[in-house]
Amino acid sequence: MADRYLSFTGTAPGRLLTRRLGLPQPAALQRWTPEQPSLKGDRLLLTAGKSDLGLTDADARTALGLDLTTAPSEKPAAVVLDATGVRDVETLAEVHAALHPVVRSVAESGRVVVLGAPLDPADHHQAAVQQALEGFTRSLGKEIGHGRTVNLVRLTDAHAAESTLRFLLSPRSAYVSGQVIEVGSAPADVTAPHDPPHDPDRPLTGRTALVTGAARGIGEAVAETLARDGARVVVLDVPQAEQDARRVADRLGGTALALDITAPDAGTRIAAALPDGLDVLVHNAGITRDRRLVNMPAERWSSVLDVNLASVLRTTDALLESGTLRRGGRVVATASIAGLAGNAGQTNYGASKAGIVGLVRALAPRALAEHGVTVNAVAPGFVETKMTAAIPLFIREAGRRMNSLAQGGLPIDVAETTAWLADPGSSGVNGQVVRVCGQSLLGA
Numbered sequence: 001m002a003d004r005y006l007s008f009t010g011t012a013p014g015r016l017l018t019r020r021l022g023l024p025q026p027a028a029l030q031r032w033t034p035e036q037p038s039l040k041g042d043r044l045l046l047t048a049g050k051s052d053l054g055l056t057d058a059d060a061r062t063a064l065g066l067d068l069t070t071a072p073s074e075k076p077a078a079v080v081l082d083a084t085g086v087r088d089v090e091t092l093a094e095v096h097a098a099l100h101p102v103v104r105s106v107a108e109s110g111r112v113v114v115l116g117a118p119l120d121p122a123d124h125h126q127a128a129v130q131q132a133l134e135g136f137t138r139s140l141g142k143e144i145g146h147g148r149t150v151n152l153v154r155l156t157d158a159h160a161a162e163s164t165l166r167f168l169l170s171p172r173s174a175y176v177s178g179q180v181i182e183v184g185s186a187p188a189d190v191t192a193p194h195d196p197p198h199d200p201d202r203p204l205t206g207r208t209a210l211v212t213g214a215a216r217g218i219g220e221a222v223a224e225t226l227a228r229d230g231a232r233v234v235v236l237d238v239p240q241a242e243q244d245a246r247r248v249a250d251r252l253g254g255t256a257l258a259l260d261i262t263a264p265d266a267g268t269r270i271a272a273a274l275p276d277g278l279d280v281l282v283h284n285a286g287i288t289r290d291r292r293l294v295n296m297p298a299e300r301w302s303s304v305l306d307v308n309l310a311s312v313l314r315t316t317d318a319l320l321e322s323g324t325l326r327r328g329g330r331v332v333a334t335a336s337i338a339g340l341a342g343n344a345g346q347t348n349y350g351a352s353k354a355g356i357v358g359l360v361r362a363l364a365p366r367a368l369a370e371h372g373v374t375v376n377a378v379a380p381g382f383v384e385t386k387m388t389a390a391i392p393l394f395i396r397e398a399g400r401r402m403n404s405l406a407q408g409g410l411p412i413d414v415a416e417t418t419a420w421l422a423d424p425g426s427s428g429v430n431g432q433v434v435r436v437c438g439q440s441l442l443g444a
Helices: 004-009 012-021 058-063 089-099 124-143 158-168 217-228 239-252 266-273 298-321 337-341 347-371 393-401 411-422
Strands: 043-049 078-085 111-116 149-155 180-183 208-212 232-237 255-258 278-283 325-334 374-380 433-436
Touching (some): 004 012, 111 124, 124 149, 149 158, 158 180, 158 411, 217 239, 217 278, 217 411, 239 255, 266 298, 325 411, 347 433
Parallel strands (some): 111 149, 208 232, 232 255, 325 374, 374 433
8 A cells, every 4th residue: 555645745745734743754765776776975984983994994995895985975875984993982972073064964865874893791881882882873763864774783894794784885775774783703614615606786696595475475575586686586385375476486487385384394395395405594474363362262372373483493493404404594584573562462473573583593603503504584664565554544654654764664675684684795694683664663
């Protein structure tokens, strides 16, 4: 369903009326298109504190594939603030000094990315001010407006952050704001041996990706985006949706797999269907059976937990243990802000999606160490789908406006975030739960 309020505020009368009434004024977001794949304008690099990343050196930036300039810019498309060297309250003031003069000039739908360092447990002053960057980033995200986003990346190795910075500084991250993403050093042996030379425009070339619940909605968008990035896509959905799954697979040059993901042998059957192995596993299949707990029959509880959580646990375990998920592989599961913040009438759904967060945090370090596979999750907020279109008008409007961008996301926003996590260059991103919610006002 079209967001008529967003369209109205894009007109001159709409801007005038909403300004006078103090109503939200969402900006139309710039998303990736083949015709406009990048933000237009300079990407300005600023520094607070003494950094060890070396990004002030032009040759270092070029080697990382980062098109950043230190020259003043009248209307930058993006600003990157290297605050990894901030270690005390005095140097924290340099964050204000660096961004205060330029933040207003950032272009509409522009980006602000703050680079921070991991918290040092042996230095509570450093830990305090690096944690302060989180509150600063999220607060700036809520006030910057005009479709701009603000995110914090904690990192120790700039080389491992290339794919993350490329994503956050592009139109692909239009609905990702207020996030704190940790990027570790990429292990040397997690690149799949069959990978072709890296192509930033088609990073998944030569890789096989399986997407569950991919016959429609967000899953279909994820399958389309992974195929755009070069992957051979396997479209998995329940037998009842086989016709739709085949339609999607045929359009993308992939294959369809009709399978109930809750079947006890689902993992074994997936492995049998992919004798050459799998590189990207996207757990997107999910259902809702909403009702308040006092009125919820056991069947509504168990069906949601089985599809949304138990099947994810079973199939992931099976595909890791069988070796079907190859070294250098990626697992991307779908959580939800309902699992982070809770939602009335969704105790079953909230429990299942919080369970995904627990799975990611516990499995990620072990899967990387033992199998060379990263495990991450996306957590969508209000996304425009057929399901949200059926929500009563006033509740739907509240869901759309209660975020820093004052609008709902699109399935492509979840898909773009999934594609970044699936990128072979994202091996330093592990155990992360990234909200795709326009910085929702609900939850952390």
